Amino acid sequence: MKIVGFVGSPRKKGNTTAIVNEVLRGAKDAGAEIKIFNLNELSIRGCQACYKCQTPEGQCVQKDDMATLYDELFSADAIVVGSPVFMFQVTGQMKIFADRLFALLYPKDGKPGNFGNKIKGKKAVAVYSQGQPDTSLFAPQFDLHEGVLGFVGFKVQKRIVAGGMTTPDAARENRSILEKAYAAGADLTK
Numbered sequence: 426m427k428i429v430g431f432v433g434s435p436r437k438k439g440n441t442t443a444i445v446n447e448v449l450r451g452a453k454d455a456g457a458e459i460k461i462f463n464l465n466e467l468s469i470r471g472c473q474a475c476y477k478c479q480t481p482e483g484q485c486v487q488k489d490d491m492a493t494l495y496d497e498l499f500s501a502d503a504i505v506v507g508s509p510v511f512m513f514q515v516t517g518q519m520k521i522f523a524d525r526l527f528a529l530l531y532p533k534d535g536k537p538g539n540f541g542n543k544i545k546g547k548k549a550v551a552v553y554s555q556g557q558p559d560t561s562l563f564a565p566q567f568d569l570h571e572g573v574l575g576f577v578g579f580k581v582q583k584r585i586v587a588g589g590m591t592t593p594d595a596a597r598e599n600r601s602i603l604e605k606a607y608a609a610g611a612d613l614t615k
């Protein structure tokens with residue numbers, strides 16, 4: 426089983442990375458092969474709305490690092506997607522990644538708006554890290570983000586929200602969040 430993590434934080438040693446790594450560690454200890462990508466380090470342009478991807482076999486025509494990530498998304502059995510909250514929502518890096526997931530859809534029977542999936546029935550864990558301690562504050566945004574993941578074929582089976590993450594080390598010092606993350610990783614392999 427292969428599980429791939431995608432992190433939308435610009436801080437490579439920050440909270441989101443720490444939690445996503447812990448999910449992956451749980452998965453690895455349960456026997457999975459794991460990988461992690463930091464979106465901020467990659468060159469990924471926004472979707473150009475050319476619609477060339479919109480056929481059952483169609484692929485994104487942009488030649489950037491997203492090409493590697495599409496291969497990973499197709500070969501993964503499950504994914505872990507993590508983002509800090511920036512200005513009430515997921516980061517711009519994560520939003521660009523989510524827009525590019527449009528290439529995983531196509532208009533079924535050639536009918537625009539009637540979407541078919543190139544990827545189906547894979548599992549996901551969603552991780553969020555935020556400064557505010559109230560972990561319910563941004564739930565509507567998290568619902569939307571996970572709605573996109575579900576729409577393109579990745580059903581989020583666990584949401585982990587780390588609140589009060591006001592320093593880059595806060596997650597590493599939070600045993601309860603780390604335990605939740607590790608267990609979510611192990612569950613992804615079942």
Ligand SMILES: Cc1cc2nc3c(=O)[nH]c(=O)nc-3n(C[C@H](O)[C@H](O)[C@H](O)COP(=O)(O)O)c2cc1C
Binds near residue numbers: 509512514591593
């Ligand atoms: C530009 C920016 C905007 C932020 N906006 C919010 C926000 O709207 N709500 C919140 O709770 N925290 C906000 N934060 C705090 C981060 O979500 C928090 O520090 C998070 O743990 C950072 O994750 P990281 O360590 O993985 O980078 C913001 C931080 C930055 C840099």
